[in-house]
Amino acid sequence: MSAPNAFFTETLLLLGGAVVTAPIFKKLGLGTVLGYLAAGVVIGPVLHGIGDGEAVLGVAELGVVFLLFIIGLELKPSRLWQMRRDIFGLGSAQVVLSGLALTAVAYLSGVTDWRGSIVAGFGLALSSTAFSMQILEEQGDVNTRYGQRAFSMLLFQDLAIVPLLALLTVLNGPKETANPLPDLAIAVGAVAAMIVAGRYLLTPLFQVIARTGAREAMIAAALFVVLGSATLMQMAGLSMAMGAFLSGVMLAESSYRHELEADIEPFRGILLAIFFIAVGLSLQLEVIYQNVLFIILAVPVVMVVKGLIIFGICRISGSSHNDAVRIAFLLPQGGEFGFVLFSTASATGGLLSNSTASLLIAIVTLSMALTPLGVALSKRFLTAEKHEELDEDFEGAGADVLMVGFSRFGQIAAQILLAGGREVTVIDYSADRIRQASNFGFRIYFGDGTRKDVLRSAGIDRAKIVVVCTHKQEITDHVVELVQTDYPHARIFVRSYDRIHSIALRNRGVDYELRETLESGLLFGRMTLEALGVGEADAFAIQEDIRRRDEQRLVLQATEGITAGRDMLFSKPVRPEPLVKPKRQMETFDASDGLSAPAQEEPARV
Structure with missing residues (x-):
């Protein structure tokens, strides 16, 4: 097979593996990362479809570079400065303590001497930025407190690869007499150059290109900035990912940030998927087979030791139990830079034998594969969050209206009632919301409705109407059931969660229900029509027509199922304008028994 054909065949195998496995593993709740790994194992070691996994991995590492650039775009320099304690405090503690503990484990296992044990221990102390950040992104937890702390540790690990590579020179013995100061000066100079370029050159560059209106030039410029900064950092002895991250941070306050993110995102997604597949391709099944008993013990030992240390330092540094558990299960695996460290130690100086380096790489790869499963398992170790309680005597409680839940919906409704001269007793189970409301002069009682x-x-015996404005559907249903059972004299007005909830509440027999988004959506649509030139009277008539259709659909759906009344929905613009004919047809509909469908000759309705 010719080289071009082989290249295209391998590309098809990689893309096909991603297309097949990602949806399957996502559907099974195992995450796309594990799916990509499985695809790599099947394509490479099992079927031998692609032989050179290392070559694919070298190209696919650009996915990690693009990932760090996008993360940098989300972190303004001021935000990064606020994270400095987590980066250099928490991050350094994790690398040093995990490295020392795993060095001791490696030495006691007898796989190598004390020098090789140091390399193995600190190499295994590094976690996978690609795996961890992909999992955080899939779960939407990048900007959570625990997500930010995990990212801080990963960022320090990327910085730590420089001194760890220098450590190899020291461990090789006195024959290496190179002065490390010039290398350090070059690295510092490269970082300074990146900061200066980002502050004074990048934004003007994108301004010039944007004026030309050439979309493809903007994409090319974005790729040039990412790859150029990554290459500069690599030449200075730092990681490519660090360079991309710094360029992203420098552009975080740029007005072109969102456009850059949109341009880079497709490249990031596909290259990162290929990176995970390449890790699976590089898995040496023969090494695992030859050392299966050792690996069965080594992988969980490494992950448990590392996870316990991460959990401990997170708790000591102020993380909650649940956040510490999440971080500990997110970062116990080995990382991409472990591959670099072990390969370098094997190729230069002989600190590790080739077989030992292959064994460590297999341990790192398997620990990566187990990470998504570990993250899913972490939920079993989470505890129920302690809910802050406030002392409450309910002095002065009791009014015609008892409101359960002071949500934004309830706050607006309470304004109407108070403006109408009616007293309202409000109870809420959020201590923070009660404190915030008190700042505006509201008297809200703390309590579980x-x-x-x-x-x-709270005076429900004296209440004429109970207004339920809670956020969660299950809590709303519980309150409604309790009031209907024990206080049948009270009328119940309920904020419903969605359309299906509205139907369920009607079947329960509540006196009035309303979806929070209904009225605001109707008003928003009417005002948009008016802004497009539709007359105020016509826009209002259209709004009322949609309101009537919605109510009639609810009546039908309550008796015939959720798909009933689909013919009342508009999916295309009605012609001709103005909407006189639909309105007249609606009047015909209103004159009927309220359950029949609109006349068939109504125009432009699907």
Whole structure:
């Protein structure tokens, strides 16, 4: 087979593996990362479809570079400065403590001497930025407190690869007499050059290109900036990912940030997927087979030791139990830079034998593969978050209206009631919301509306109407059931969660229900029509027509199922304008028994 054909065949195998496995593993709840790994194992070691996994991995590492650039775009320099304690405090503690502990484990296992044990221990102390950040992104946890702390540790690990590579020179013995100061000066100079370029050159560059209106030139410029900064850092002895991250941070306050992110995202996604597949391709099944018992013990030992250390330092540094558990299960694996460290130690100086380096790489790869499963397992170790309790005596409680839940919906409704001269007793189970409301002069009682004793203390016996404005559907249903069972005299007005919830509440027999988004959506659509030139009277008539259709669909859906009344929905613009004919047809509909469908001759309705 010719080289071009082989290249295209391998590309098809990589893309096909991603297309097949990602949806399957996502559907199974195992995450796309594990799916890509499985695809790599099947394509490479099992079927031998691609032989040179290392070559694919070298190209696919650009996915990690693009990932760090996009992360940098989300972190303004001021935000990065706020994270400095986590980066250099938490991050350094994790690398040093994990490195020392795993060095001891490696030495006691007898796989290498004390020098090789140091290399193995600190190499295994590094975690996978690609795996961890991909999992955080899939779960939407990048900007959470635990996500930011995990990222801080990963960022320090990227910085730590420089001194760790220098450590190899020291461990090789006195024959290496090179002065490390010039290399350090070059690295510092490269970082300084990146900061200066990012501050004074990058934004003007994109301004010039944007004026030309050439979309492809903007994409090329974005790729040039990412790859150029990554190459500069690599030449200075730092990681390519670090260079891309710094360029992203420098552009975080640029007005072109969102456009850059949109341009880079497709490249990031596909290259990162190929990176995970390449890790699977590089897995040496023969090494695993020859050392299967050792690996069965080594992989969990490494992950447990590392996870316990991460959990401990997170707790000591102020993380909650749940956040510490999440971080500990997210970062126990080995990382991409472990591959670099072990390969370098094997190729130069002989600190590790080739077989030992292959064994360590297999351990790192398997630990990566187990990470998504570990993250899923972490949920079993989470504890219920402690809910802050406030002392409450319910002095002065009792009014015609008892409101359960002071959500944004309830706050607006309460304004109407208070403006109408009516007293409202409000109870809420959020201490923070009660404190915030008190700043505006509201008197809200702390209490759980799903408890009968709380409702009684809040004066439900005197209430004519109970207004339920809670956020969660299950809590709303619990309150409604409790009031209907024990206080049948009270009328119940409910904020529903969605359309299906509205139907369920009607079937329960509540006196009134309303979806939070209905009225605001109707008004928003009417105002948009008016802004497009439709007359105020016509826009109002259209709004009322849609309101009637919505109510009639609810009546049908309550008896015939959720798909009933689909013919009342508009999916195309109605012609001709103005909307006189649909309005007249709607009047015909209103004159009927309220359950029949609109006349068939109504135009432009699907």
